[in-house]
Amino acid sequence: MQYGxxxxxxxxxxxxxxQKLMTCLESVRKKTDFKPEVALVLGSGxxxxxxxxxxEQIIKYTDIEGFPVSTVKGHKGRFVFGYVEKTPVVIMQxxxxxxxxxxxxxxxxxxxxxxxxxxxxxxxxxxxxxxNPSFHPGDLMMxxxxxxTAVPSPLIGPNxxxxxxxxxxxxxxxxxxxxxxxxxxxxxxxxxLQEGVYVQFTGPAYETPAEVRMAAIWGGDAxxxxxxxxxxxxxxxxxxxxxxxxxxxxxxxxSKQELNHKEVQETADRVAKSFKKLVTEIIAGM
Numbered sequence: 001m002q003y004g005x006x007x008x009x010x011x012x013x014x015x016x017x018x019q020k021l022m023t024c025l026e027s028v029r030k031k032t033d034f035k036p037e038v039a040l041v042l043g044s045g046x047x048x049x050x051x052x053x054x055x056e057q058i059i060k061y062t063d064i065e066g067f068p069v070s071t072v073k074g075h076k077g078r079f080v081f082g083y084v085e086k087t088p089v090v091i092m093q094x095x096x097x098x099x100x101x102x103x104x105x106x107x108x109x110x111x112x113x114x115x116x117x118x119x120x121x122x123x124x125x126x127x128x129x130x131x132n133p134s135f136h137p138g139d140l141m142m143x144x145x146x147x148x149t150a151v152p153s154p155l156i157g158p159n160x161x162x163x164x165x166x167x168x169x170x171x172x173x174x175x176x177x178x179x180x181x182x183x184x185x186x187x188x189x190x191x192x193l194q195e196g197v198y199v200q201f202t203g204p205a206y207e208t209p210a211e212v213r214m215a216a217i218w219g220g221d222a223x224x225x226x227x228x229x230x231x232x233x234x235x236x237x238x239x240x241x242x243x244x245x246x247x248x249x250x251x252x253x254x255s256k257q258e259l260n261h262k263e264v265q266e267t268a269d270r271v272a273k274s275f276k277k278l279v280t281e282i283i284a285g286m
Contacts, residue, residue, distance in 0.1 A: 013157065013158075017105050017157075017160065018160050018162060018163075020066045020109070021109060021112055021113060021116070023065050023066045024064050024065065024066050024067050024109065024113050025113060025116050025117070026065075027063075027064045027065040027066070027067075028059060028064060028079070028113070028117065031057070031059050031063070032056075032057040032059065032081055034056055034057055034081040034088065034090075034117075035088065035117065035118035036081065036088045036089050036090035036114070036117060036118050036119045037087055037088050037089070037118070037119065037120060037121065037286075038084075038087055038088070038089045038090075038119060038120075038121045038122070038123065038283055038286055039089070039090050039091075039092070039111070039114035039115070039119035039121070039122045039123070039239075040089055040090070040091045040092065040122075040123045040125070040279070040283065041091075041092045041095055041110075041111075041122070041123070041124050041125060041227075041230065042091060042092060042093055042094070042095075042125060043095075043124075043125040043126035043127050043226070043227075043245075043246065043268075044126070044127035044246070044248065044264055044265055044268040045127060045246060045248075045265065045267075045268025045269050045271065045272045045275065046125055046246075046268070046272065046275060046276065046279070047076060047093055047094070048272075049091070049276050049279060050080035050082075050091045050093050052276065053080070053082045053083060053084050053089065053091070054082045054083040054084075055080060055081070055082040056081045056082045056083070057080075057081040057082070058078055058079070058080050058081070059078060059079045059081070060077060060078045061077045061078060061079070061094070062077070067109070067110075067113075068096045068102050068106040068107070068109060068110075069096070070094040070095060070096050070097070070100070071100050076093040076094050077093065077094040078093050078094070079091065079092060079093075080093060084280055084283040084284065085280070085283070085284050086284075087283050087284060087286070089283060090114050090117060090119060092110055092114070095110065095226055095230070096109075096110060097203060097204075097225055097226055098151060098152075098202055098203070098225070098229070099202055099203035099204040099225055104151070104152050104153070104154045104156070104229060105154065105157075107154065107229055107230075108154040108229055108230055108232075108233035110230075111230045111233045111234050111239075112163060112233055112237065115163075115234065115237045115239050119239065120239060120240060121178070121239065121240045121241075121242075121286050122230075122231075122234045122239050122240070122241045122242070123178075123242055123243070123244070123279065123282060123283065123286070124143075124227050124230055124231060124241065124242070124243035124244075125243065125244050125245075125246070125275075125279065126198075126224050126226050126227045126243070126244075126245050126246070127224065127245070127246050127248040127264050127267075127268050128141070128198065128222040128223060128224040128245035128246065128247055128248065129206070129207065129212070129222065129223045129224065129247070129248070129249050129250065129251035129252075129259070130221070130222055130247040130249070130250045130251055130254065131199070131212050131215045131216045131220050131221055131222055131223050131251045131254065132194075132196060132216070132221040132222070133250075133254055135194055135196075135221065135222070135247050135250070136247065136250075137247060137248060137249055137250060137267045138246075138247065138248075138267055138270060138271045139192070139194045139246075139247040140186075140191065140192070140193055140194065140244055140245070140246055140247070140271070140274075140275060140278065141193075141194040141195065141196050141198075141221065141222055141244065141245045141246075141247055142179060142182045142183070142186075142193055142194070142195045142196075142242075142243070142244055143174050143196070143197070143198045143222075143227070143231075143242070143243035143244065143245060144174060144179065144195050144196060144197060145173065145174060145197045145198075146173060146174075146197060146198045146199070146200065146227070146228035146231060147197060147198075147199045147200070147215070147218055147219070147220055147228070148200050148228045148229060148232060149218075150199070150200060150201045150202060151200050151201065151202055151228070151229060153229070153232065154229050154232055154233045154236075155168070155232065155233070155236055163236060163237050164236035164237050164238060165236075168235060168236045169235075170232065170235060173231050173232065173235050173241055174231070174241055174242055174243060175240045175241060175242055177240070178240060178241070178242035178282075178286065179242060181242070181282055181285040181286055182242060182244065182278075182282055184285065185278055185281035185282045185284075185285055186278060188281060189274070189277050189278050189281050191274050191277070191278050194221070194247070196220075196221025196222055197219050197220050197221050197222075198220070198221070198222050198223075198224060198227060198228060198243065198245055199215040199218065199220035199222070199223045199224075199228075200223075200224060200225065200226065200227060200228035200229060201223060201224070201225060202225065203225030204225065206251075206252060206259040207223050207251055207252055208252055208253075209252045209253025210253075211223075211252075212251040212252050212253045212254065213253060215251075222245045222247060222251075223251050224245065227243055227245075231243060242282070242286075244275075244278070244279075244282075246267070246268055246271060246275055247267075248263065248264040248265075248267035248268050249263050249264055249267060
């Protein structure tokens, strides 16, 4: 009987999660009927990219009923709807992280919401630590795959059938087609591009040297505290995904320097101009 009651409780939690998502959707739709084709999540250093587009509507996260709000310094906490050239987009200025104390279902709620608003393609960006010794701070790395072993899956629990199948295929999380778009865009912009596997850890502490060595043994090239869980939730919904990491620092054990958020922000700001140029070109080609 105990198993049965637990099962009912879990099912109710899943229903509550979906209801929360629907409440957010209804709240946004009361403010705009804009339908994006592409969703873009801005990482550190790219925050003001949204100010450069043709803006149609801005909605603060605090104005969306039930929406989780980012507490990270430098994240503005709002959706920007508009056009990058002729492409209709929704841009997240500030993401929610697992380390902020939110359940994983809240961390990926914005991704799911953007999909329900109409986005069929998702470009994820982030600041990451380089675990590959051939990388350098300021490099841009196209994500070819990810490892999420260190964080809970956003798909744990009863499946929300309205979003996707119970056992989604993850053999191509990062679209081969969009990876070709990124390569072509980088070449056109004259921007050097690394490629590699992104490993998500929980944060907020930076990874230890042993954890970085482990990530490298697993096949990881960059480490960070976001992105992969969002990509997984998006693929569950059938959204086409691509991602780029800005290597803002070399990870612990590779770098002999003490890691701090100021260094991350400074490097992200230094390469922001070329990163924004690349993102614009990618969206135009998606």
